[in-house]
Amino acid sequence: MITGQGIVKTFKQRGNILGSREVRALRGVDFAIPKGGAASFIGESGCGKTTLGRIIAGLESYDEGELVIGDTAMSELKHKQRQPHFRKIQLIHQDPYSALNPTRTIHQTLHAPLSLRAKQTGRSKKWIEERAAEVLSLVGLDAGTVLARYPHQLSGGMRQRVVIARALTVDPEMLVADEAVSMIDVSLRLGILALLKDLRERLGVSVLFITHDVATARYIGGDGELYVIYRGQVVERGPVDTVIADPVHPYTQSLLSAIPVLHGLEQPGEQPVVPLEPLDQLLDDTGCLFTGRCPFRGERCAGERPLLQVTEGVPQEHACFYPERRSVIARPLSEV
Amino acid sequence: MPEQAPGVRIDGLTVVYKTAAGELPAVRDISLTLEPGTITGIVGESGSGKSTLALSLLNAVQPPGRIAAGSVEIDGLGDVVGLRGEELRKARGRHVGYVFQAAQNSLNPLKTVGKQLLDLGRSHGVEDLRGLVREAKELLGRMGLDGARVLDSHQHELSGGMRQRVGIMLALVLNAHLVVLDEPTTALDMITQANILKIVREVHAERGLTTLVITHDIGVVAEVADRLAVMYGGRLVEQGPTREVLGAPSHPYTRGLIKAIPRLVGDIDEAQALPGRPPTLTSVPDQGCVFRDRCPLRMDVCDTVDPAAVPLGSRIVACHAVNVKEHA
């Protein structure tokens, strides 16, 4: 179980001599990812989802809030003491081309973390080699053909598999996959997604999936929770299928409406929501963060910020004063 | 200058790249017709030859590549494969507008958009530069931007979606009626992507264009295109009206691609991954079907004979298995 409470992160942007500008990347985010479970963070780029993923993987610090890994609260530990906890959470980068060292063979890449483990646990050299072959076979690669190769000799899909294999060398409890398939050829994407899903089922690794594509989030973490993040705030949170089928926050509805409709196979939703303004970084910070773009804004929205809450008749949590279900997603023609 | 949407007829186009292993075809024997006033979408993975095909439309394939065979006839321009030097330069921009990948920054970071617009106008001998600026502002305004502000901006002051709109403006401002969009929404967010696609559709209709959209994302094509052409390993494996192809794909690759798209509703496990991986320039087999290694319908003939593109109702499909089934 990995939980976060009120995580706040502010980046200082270098400004002019009059002072620097602060960018609020995360404004008090709560989340909980059960052991072996799944969660998905979705939102536009710049919404803070990547920062949150990096904080969870221990690659970024946070300013306020508490991160609890297992039963251990991170704020009570010193930097050095946190490392073993964060090692249980491995980040899968978006770009499989920069995630592998081009000057090292796959064997060298896997060998380093494995020999560290072997040293710590007093295992033999033979174990290292066996384990390397094992993690590769877990990700669907043949050790005999892959080990001696350099990253450039592998396709994007295979590289991403190696990256996942490398993460598995430390027996992680959770994989954080940040847009893990966006740079991979379309015909290979589902293979990687299926692999992550398979690892969840076989190894009991929980998966945190960070993406702007709701459908892939559903594919991997269909049984988990979906967190819709907008400008550093979770605006809707609930079981994936509930949020997809009956979104109540206008931002979630805009995201879902924007998904291309496969004409010929699907029929567009009846009430698509289009935000009024494109996303701009210099939006107002008072009131509801979505007010400026929201087609359904009401009186309360400009002055007051809605917090994530449960209201009557809505199964999921949401941060909207006027939640209303709208049918926005495309339905298969076969169902209509 | 054509005032109506031009038609384009690509016939038997082959583009080869010179490599250490000899000249290899990136695009092999492709025939495709863009009807005037339509939006055609070309879908393919990396290495499928889709970008090379798009560049051929401008005769802009760079060495070590060259157009080895075939012709590209554009109404009002003739066969662009034969065009050279100044003629070709004039044709680009005037007749054919090209919008580069969103991810790549095709704008000059040191100059404002307005300066680049004027450069474009001067290099094409536009006399009425004021008129050009007016036209650009109008186009930008049409796409929901503040024209004056955008023209005064540098590239870094614009968001990805805004840059893409600037790209579309630059492609259209010289009154080109054939527009090629290369990966128009890659690296853009969902909502921005939806906006851009809407703009592409609307501008296409308003200005009476012939549009070609190149993408790896079937969803993008499904949203905007009237016709869909699927490329694989340098071959055009299937083409036809978008709805028909999506609704009932014929070629096993098209079928596999559509099946591999995770969906928002229905059974999650309905999505199935395609086995194997796409060929690269060097691993494309020199005889037989390019898709056979990943194909569930593989037959003996696929190993030796490259399937010809055969009309099948409103579609053209290059697959032995499909043809056998149709004629049985």
Next chain:
Amino acid sequence: MSATLIPEAASATGTIRRNFWRGVWRVMKRKPSRMAGVIICAGFAFMGVFGPMFYPGNLPGDANQITQPPSWAHWFGTDPQGRDVLALVITGSRYVLLCAAVTAVITVVVGTSLGLFSGFKRGRWDTVLMRITDMKLTIPGLPLLLVLATVWKFGSPIQMGLVLGLLGWGGVARAVRAQTLSLRERGFIEAARGLGLSTRHIVSRELLPSMAPYIAMNMLISVTGAVYAQVGLFFLGVLPYESDNWGVMLNLAVFQAGAMIQPNALGYLMAPLLAILLLTLGIVLVVDAMDEIFNPRLREE
């Protein structure tokens, strides 16, 4: 499957090393110019190490053969003391090359370690070290050397190399730091940290190899820099007279033998110049291959 795999993988490190040298050979063969460069450099190394052994400590002069033009007996003629110019070049090469090698090693070791440390640690250490580097970079090298030469006589090539090396690391440090800063943001460095690998591993195994072509190039280029610097100093005559040093030869050829007006002394002038030129050429030709040697993608293709 695993049974056949383990012995193969156990010797993997050895295989990789062997593959590396095979790759280097392949890269070198790709262009004849590179082979020429290697041969030239190897020739100079041989000359520096073994050359002086073929000659007596004090080269005999022939009083009848003063400042002779090139001939079959003396390929580059003789000097004003009647000694063979070629012999002078060869015996002088040891000082020049040893000094250059010491300079290159010091430049690269100091520059790389400071740059790596600075770029990897960042923060306060970085600021302090880079200010020192900036200050060092602003000190003009030649005037300082001239001043130093008045108090210190640079008797041995190692001393000379030490001084030149300590004057030369600034640029390398800056460049290595810049590379480190950009590399440390790369996914694979982040992943290594996430896996709990030691800083030593990250720096020596992940960062350094990525910078290897760069470091190797700097090393080779600082060899030529060091040769120019010391020859220049000796040519200016600010350092003690050593008759068989290339710089001293140039000085004598110009100011004593009058090579500018005296055609007979031309060989005396040309020989050290040609040696320097050839060495530079050899190094430039080899540098061309560095990128391909250390980049597996370019090496294996």
